[in-house]
Amino acid sequence: MTDTQIYSFDPAEIDCCGEWLLYPSLLDDEFISSIKTVGQLVPVLLAKNGNKVVLLAGRSRVLAAEKLGLNVSGIFVDAREDISRALVHMEENRRRVIDDALKLTVFRFFHNRVSEEELSKRVASLLGIKYKDRELKLWFEWLRLPLEFDDILKSGKFPLAAVSILSKFSDDDKKAVLPYFEKLGWSRSNAVNFLTWLYETSRRDKKSVATLISEYDLSPVKENESPKDGVARLCKAAKQLRSPEYSKLLKTHETIVAEICTGTKWRVESAGNFETGEVLLQTRFKSREVLQKAVEDLNSIQKSGDWDKLFEIGRDK
Structure with missing residues (x-):
């Protein structure tokens, strides 16, 4: 239940360190300028934790008010434990752009705190993931990995x-x-x-x-x-x-290419995987003389009988 009365607090009176604050602050100079110019238009969400006032959503507004020496307007929500506080926090941030790093932070927080069904239906939906979606299956597989793997996913390397x-x-x-x-x-x-x-x-x-x-x-x-x-x-x-056979074909391919281009500035590369038989022939030049030599070499290269061997690799594959 939400107390619709709006209260005013000094930013120092609000505890912004709750682990349920899963999403990072969006505080920047533009946001601070907005608060300074038009004021705080939307109250932050708060909860009572004994004698403490804890933040559920609106960290950027609190930080901006602190920098500007202003009070913070807020309303109280009846959220008495970490799970409900995190859900309120996510509801308030539903429109945020969410990447895999943030999804992982959320899943790790709720993992072992709620049932798999609640994680699938309630939490995942707040992340824009549909129930029984293939992505959800991938996340459950990830949660079974050791924690040391989390950094490679958050960094975008995996x-x-x-x-x-x-x-x-x-x-x-x-x-x-x-x-x-x-x-x-x-x-x-x-x-x-x-x-x-x-x-x-x-x-x-x-x-x-x-x-x-x-x-x-x-x-x-x-x-x-x-x-x-x-x-x-x-x-x-x-x-x-x-694929040992792949290694043999690759070695054959490299040998043929080397023979075709020997003594010229032309270079043959595979277009995609070499097994396709499709190749890219290219060179570089910076003068008309070098261009003329490249054209002469190309005429010589196209007569090589090794081209048939090269194309045969793709057909055999």
């Missing part, structure tokens, strides 16, 4: 969708792959592929993922290597482990 394969790993193997996501940022497809190939190789060879990583020296980062190149290298290595 896509939530990849938790489905990660959850299949043993505890030791989960710890073994954690450094790869602490040091590099991964797209959904790259993360899923990398983990899937490691997991499937582990099952096939009856070796732990940790053992595979050690045996094949899959370093998370290398000196002078960009994050993008690091992810590409690791995906390539994991795929080679999973």
Whole structure:
């Protein structure tokens, strides 16, 4: 039940440290200027905790008033324990833009405090997640991971969708792959592929993922290597482990490409995965003389019989 009477408090009288305050403050210079110019238009939400007045929603308004030396207007809500206070806080912030980092904060707060059904129906809906939505299943899988994994999700380096394969790993193997996501940022497809190939190789060879990583020296980062190149290298290595035939074809592909372009400034690259047989041929020049030489080289390159071998790789695949 809400007390509709509006009360006035010195900001110092309001406790803004409750762990149910899940969403970060949006306080910035523009917000402070707004409060200074037009005043506090919406009361903050408060609750009584013994002799203390605790904040449920409106932290930015309290902080702005404190900076400006103003009192805070607020109304009291009957919320006597942490769960109800957090729900009121979320209701008040329902229109906030919510990313995975914030969703994780919310789920971790309510996890083990409420039933799975209430988490699914009431809490998830306040985050814009529908009941029985696939995303909800992913969150429940994530909540079963060790807490040490939370930082990689909050940092945006690990896509939530990849938790489905990660959850299949043993505890030791989960710890073994954690450094790869602490040091590099991964797209959904790259993360899923990398983990899937490691997991499937582990099952096939009856070796732990940790053992595979050690045996094949899959370093998370290398000196002078960009994050993008690091992810590409690791995906390539994991795929080679999973598919020995892939490794053989890749080596053949690289040999043919080297022979085609020997002695020229032209470079052949695969368009997407090399198995498609589709390639990109490119060069650089900064003078008419270099351009003329490139054209002559191109005429020579197109006559090479190795092109048929290169295209055959894609057709065989």
